[in-house]
Amino acid sequence: MHSDSPNDSWAIRFAQFVQRFGTLKLSILFVVFSLVFTLGGSYVIRVSLGSQVQPDDFISAVILTMLSAPWVLYFFSELIKQLENSRTNLKEVVSQLESLREEDVFLNRELQSNIRQLNHEIEQRKIAQEEREGLFKDLEQEIKNKSEQESQARRLSTLLRSIIDASPDLIYYRNEEGQFAGCNRIAELMTGKTELELLGLTPEDVYEEELAQQIVASDNEVLETNASITEELWLKFADGRRRYFEMKRVPFFDKEGNRLGLLSFGRDMTERKQAENAAAKANTDKTRFIATISHELRTPLNGIVGLSRMLRDTELSEEQFSWVSTIYASAITLGNIFNDIIDLDKLGRDKLELSLKTISLKDFTEELSSIIRLLAGDKQLEFKTAIKDPLPRLVEIDGTRLRQILWNILFNAVKFTQKGHVSLSVSATKPENDKAFVTFIVEDTGVGIPESEINKIFAMYYQVDHPDHQSATGTGIGLAICKQMVDLMSGEINVTSSVGKGTRFEIILPVQISNSPMKVAELEVTGLNILLVEDIELNVMVAKALLEKLGQRVDVAMTGQEALDKARETQYDLILLDIQLPDMTGFDVANTLIEEDLVMQTPIVALTANVIKKRDEYLENGMDDVIAKPIKKSRVIEVFNDLFHAPPAPLEIEGQVERVQPNKTLSNILDMDLLEMLVDTIGDDMVRASVKVFQEKMPEYMEILQLSLTADEKSEVCSQAHKIKGAAGSVGLARVQRIANQIQQGDHPTWWENVHDWVEELQMAVQHDMKGLNSWLNEQQFDD
Structure with missing residues (x-):
């Protein structure tokens, strides 16, 4: 603490003064001062008292002062020393207190900082506690929700499991290693094993060898492509029943996209298959019936047409010729009506096809007109024909179908016309890129068709109800078949009509112009x-x-x-x-x-x-x-x-390389003599064409064979095997022919026990032997 501080007391300042001035000097000064004060005091007192001042008064005062002053001085000196010491001690105390105060200030600041930190921590802990409490509440709610979800999941799982087990479909799933990982009740019934027994087993452990191989092959396809597949299989149940299933296999993944295995769903399609087989059998029976009727009707029809045609070429009177011509035209009419019935059956089986041939439009029109003219003449109707030039001389078209289309329309025109005329005109557009559009127009002066009926006349079995013409009826299928044939030819047919005035049919067909001459109509071989x-x-x-x-x-x-x-x-x-x-x-x-x-x-x-x-x-x-x-x-x-009338034989080339003798493997599966004869006779291209037809037809043949076998139709199996045998023999597939011959022998005592194996053997032989046949044909081409 500074000595000049205004806050210091007078005693401290006096002590400080004595300390600075010196005790001795001060003592002398004090004694002098005391003597002066005493002398002065005595003098003032004597004077104030009116007494005379005497030297004794001064001497006594001096003596008294000299006696008391040292003691007073001593006392004050000691007092000052004590004060100084006290002051020094006080300074030390003050210094210590100052130090303590500064330390206290520091500690106070540190304490305040700690308090603030503590308050912050307390606040943070409070917030953390609140957050913790919130988390505990959320966790408690989440646990509660999870518990509810798990409970719901268990209920749903139980429900789902119940649904899966109650499902009539076959359901199972397998892991990546192909082992069963779960299934439903139907799968247990089918395999004869519980779900626990199936776990860890593979298809080879559960199914018959051939079925297991087929299933594994399908599974591998799913796993390789990561795409679902659908196939149809006959599955054998543990109780011996065979059921037809439509199996769908799909890969399944977890949430991260990792594949876990595959799921299989199978729907029992046995009833549908049986219904299809029944429908196919009914269709086959219908076709067989129509085929039988075809034979029975066409047999007398053949005689009527043939003999009437031959009779027309003999010498007849005009009346007789007219009668015979009527018989001939009526027979042809009957044949065309029957053709409609046949085509109706073909349409139902999607087997109506076009067979393009080169025809002369002019000759075709004149031939058709000659027959219609006979029908028109019987009703005293005039029949007009107009061929408008320029008309392509030769075109590629299905003449049989075209004749049937025009016949139906012309026959209806004659049938529904009581007086007047029927006409047929033919014209064509200018050819472009060897293509043209030919238009056939049939007009009559008959009863006509009401406008409200025109859009219905091409419907199957539809007949126009005309009050003025009830006598003229028909099957109601002719125009419907005409429409479908025209559509098949990529053409169009248009109708306009006026009741009481007549009807006009316009048929427009695209045709290919033929640049090759028609086959010679004259017979080129006699004496056979x-x-x-x-x-x-x-x-x-x-x-x-x-x-x-x-x-x-x-x-x-x-x-x-x-x-x-x-x-x-x-x-x-x-x-x-x-x-x-x-x-x-x-x-x-x-x-x-x-x-x-x-x-x-x-x-x-x-x-x-x-x-x-x-x-x-x-x-x-x-x-x-x-x-x-x-x-x-x-x-x-x-x-x-x-x-x-075969083309000239090709000249032999000198030095031609001999054919390589086939190896023994090919000799076992192919009829080498027949194939070499065919190549030499009809040529490599024709043989290849025959083989191509065989390849295209075999899937259909095999499918029919399998379906017939499924339906236990022994006669149909044998018939189809006979067909396959003939087809295989025509292209030199000897082994396929032998196996098919086994299958067709329905009177074999163990036929039913072996036929499934024979059919499987046939399937494999077709696939394998076709490769050998194609390989052999390629070698022949290379050698040539």
Whole structure:
């Protein structure tokens, strides 16, 4: 503390003064001062008292002062010392107190800082406590929610499990290793194992070997592509039942996208399959019925058309010629009505196809007009034909279908016209890029069609209800089939009509201009030794007369066995074979002839009134061609020219490389002699074309075979196997032919026990042997 501080007391300041001035000096000064004060005091007192001042008064005062002053001085000196010491001590205390105060200030500041920190921490802890309490509440709520969710999940899981187990569908899932990881009740019934027993097992542990391989292959496809697949399988239950399932397999993943395995869902489609089989059988029965009716109706129709046509070529009176012409036209009319019925069946089976051929529009129109003119003449109607030039000379079109379209429309025009005329005009647009549009217009002066009915006339079985023309009725299918045929030809058909004035039909068809000449209509081969196999005398008479008129020699067999006996005795140039024979089918006859090598160089042509089948079906059954009944001269000439007017044989090239002998493996699965003969005879391209047809048809054949087997239709299985056998034999697939021959032998004592294995063997043989056949054909092409 500073000594001059105004806050210091006088004693402290006096002590400080004594300390600075010195005690001795001050003592002397004090004594002098005391003497002066005493002397002065004595003098003042004496004077104030009125006494005379005496020296004694001063001496006593001096003596008294000298006696008391040292003691006083001593006392004050000690007092000052004590004061100084006290002051020094006080300074030390003050210094210590100052130090303590500063320390206290520091501590106070630190304490305040700590208090603030503590308050902050207390606040933070309070906030943390509140947050913790909030978290505890949230956690408590979350636990409560999770508990509820888990409870709900357990309920849903139980419900889902109940639903899955109650589901009639087959459900199971497997892990990445292909092991079962869960299933439903149906899967347990199917496998005969509980879910716990299935866990960890693979398909090989559960299913039969072949089924397991198929399932594993499907599973691998799902796992490789990560895409679902659907297939249909026959599954055998533990109790021995076989059920048909539609199986869908899908991969399944967790939330992170990691694949866990695959799920399989199977729906029992047995009833649907049985219904499909029943429908297919019903359709087959219907087709068989129509085929039978086709044969039965076309047999007398063949005689009527053939004999009336031949009779027209004889010398007749005008009246007789008119009668015969009416018979001829009526028979053709009946044939066209029947064609509508046949096409109706084909439309129902999606088998109506086009067969494009080169025709002359002018000749076609004149031929059709000649028949319609006969019908119109019977009703005293005028029939007009107009061919408008320029008209393409030759076009590519399905003449049979075109004839049927125009016949239906022209026949209706004649039927619904009582007086006046019916006309047919043909015109065409200017060709562009060898294509043109041909327009056929049919007009009549008949009863007409009400405007409200025009949009309905192309509906199946629809007939216009016209009060003035109740006598003229029909089947109601002709125009419906015409519309579908026109659509099939990518054309259009338009109708305009006025009641009481007539109707106008316009048919517009796109056609391809043909630059190649038509096949020569004249027969280019005569003197053929022909075996005619036909059981109907009327058909024999018509066909024999026609063939002999064409310059051929004809031998007749009325049964299949008689045909076989004659073929064993005589080598014929051609066999015309009816399909419906009293003792066997024409296909059976053909197969026997082929198996006995009786017709290696002899063509077999089917004669049939069954227009249900396609031409390819006859070719696949060993026929070289087919002629429909009633037999037409033009068709006979066309087939004969195709079969016997062959192009010149190619010249042999000197030094040509010999064919490589096939290895033993190919010899076991292929008929090498037949294939080499076919390549040498009809050429590599034709053989390849035949093989291509076989490849395209086999999936359909095998599917029908499997379905027939599923439906336990033994006769259909044998029939289909026979078809496959013939098709395989025509392209040299010897092993496939042998297996199919086993399947067709329905009278085998253990047929039912082995047929499933034979069908599976056939399926594998087709897939394997086709590769060998194609490989062999490629080698032949390379060698050439």
